Amino acid sequence: MTGMDALPWQLAAIDRGSERRLQTGFLESLVNSPNTKYLAVRDGKTLVRDRQIVFLRDGLPAPAAGPVVYLGRSEDGTELLAVELVHDDPADDDLADERLPGAEPGPGESARWLGFRSIGMELPQAQAQYFIEALAILNWHRVHRHCPRCGTATTVEASGWVRRCPVDNSEHYPRTDPAIIVAVLGADDRLLLGNGATWEPNRFSTLAGFVEPGESLEQAVVREIREEVGVRIHRVSYAGSQAWPFPASLMVGYTAWTEDAEATPDGAEVARARWFSRAELQAAVLSGEVIISHRMSIARALIEDWYGGLIEEPTSRADV
Numbered sequence: 001m002t003g004m005d006a007l008p009w010q011l012a013a014i015d016r017g018s019e020r021r022l023q024t025g026f027l028e029s030l031v032n033s034p035n036t037k038y039l040a041v042r043d044g045k046t047l048v049r050d051r052q053i054v055f056l057r058d059g060l061p062a063p064a065a066g067p068v069v070y071l072g073r074s075e076d077g078t079e080l081l082a083v084e085l086v087h088d089d090p091a092d093d094d095l096a097d098e099r100l101p102g103a104e105p106g107p108g109e110s111a112r113w114l115g116f117r118s119i120g121m122e123l124p125q126a127q128a129q130y131f132i133e134a135l136a137i138l139n140w141h142r143v144h145r146h147c148p149r150c151g152t153a154t155t156v157e158a159s160g161w162v163r164r165c166p167v168d169n170s171e172h173y174p175r176t177d178p179a180i181i182v183a184v185l186g187a188d189d190r191l192l193l194g195n196g197a198t199w200e201p202n203r204f205s206t207l208a209g210f211v212e213p214g215e216s217l218e219q220a221v222v223r224e225i226r227e228e229v230g231v232r233i234h235r236v237s238y239a240g241s242q243a244w245p246f247p248a249s250l251m252v253g254y255t256a257w258t259e260d261a262e263a264t265p266d267g268a269e270v271a272r273a274r275w276f277s278r279a280e281l282q283a284a285v286l287s288g289e290v291i292i293s294h295r296m297s298i299a300r301a302l303i304e305d306w307y308g309g310l311i312e313e314p315t316s317r318a319d320v
């Protein structure tokens with residue numbers, strides 16, 4: 001599979017139990033159950049050993065820095081909970097398993113705290129999905145502790161999927177910020193990629209931007225491409241999406257077509273814009289002249305969807 005067909009995880013590997021989790025006492029019934037595993041997150045990282053997440057058992061891990069959240073039921077019937085742990089000792093970044101009570105023991109190397117960008121692609125697909133879900137919901141809890149109407153501290157309900165204000169009774173739900181990401185194709189079927197103003201100069205990717213309030217996704221595509229590289233889009237086609245909770249995005253992928261041959265980067269968000277034929281892009285990537293996004297990303301999927309196959313990389317390339 002290549003391109004959008006290879007986009008990670010079109011099908012969910014977890015049953016989120018959106019009705020189950022509403023039941024009073026549901027979460028409490030799971031906390032000490034032998035069928036429950038915890039996915040612990042600390043500073044955006046989780047515990048990993050031998051390219052597998054190390055789940056915690058034997059009751060709620062401590063010290064928790066926020067609420068416990070129900071992630072769902074895995075395909076083998078295990079109930080998965082997520083919890084953010086307090087990180088008060090930066091020296092224990094490479095801590096060994098025995099430091100965390102309940103950590104599943106295992107052979108081989110000791111467990112380490114790793115972020116999604118470091119390890120996500122190497123995890124089993126189901127575990128990568130659990131990690132993404134945990135990051136997304138825990139990120140929301142971390143920065144939505146107070147009622148946006150009156151400022152009162154809110155309480156957590158629905159197994160971690162709702163916060164309620166005890167003063168005005170308003171309910172608050174997890175938020176996701178849509179962003180568009182676009183493969184722009186020219187009349188000659190070349191692909192337009194941009195180099196972000198804050199990136200290393202040889203890194204190129206598809207163009208992207210946040211959707212504004214009151215704007216459709218398609219309008220956002222047209223506006224962002226015009227703003228960032230001065231190119232007028234006349235047609236857009238939806239390609240696929242990817243949850244990207246860093247901290248709260250949903251990347252919505254499009255292919256878009258232009259008749260314009262000139263691209264002028266705005267200099268603020270995009271420093272360089274460059275058209276590539278398929279042969280040019282493959283040669284530039286293989287020689288190391290150009291670096292493109294990681295194979296796990298929707299940016300790479302959009303690029304390879306246009307390319308029509310996998311783009312080869314130099315074997316010495318370091319993962320980012």
Ligand SMILES: [Zn+2]
Pocket residue numbers: 147148149150151152165166167168169170
């Ligand atoms: Zn309130």
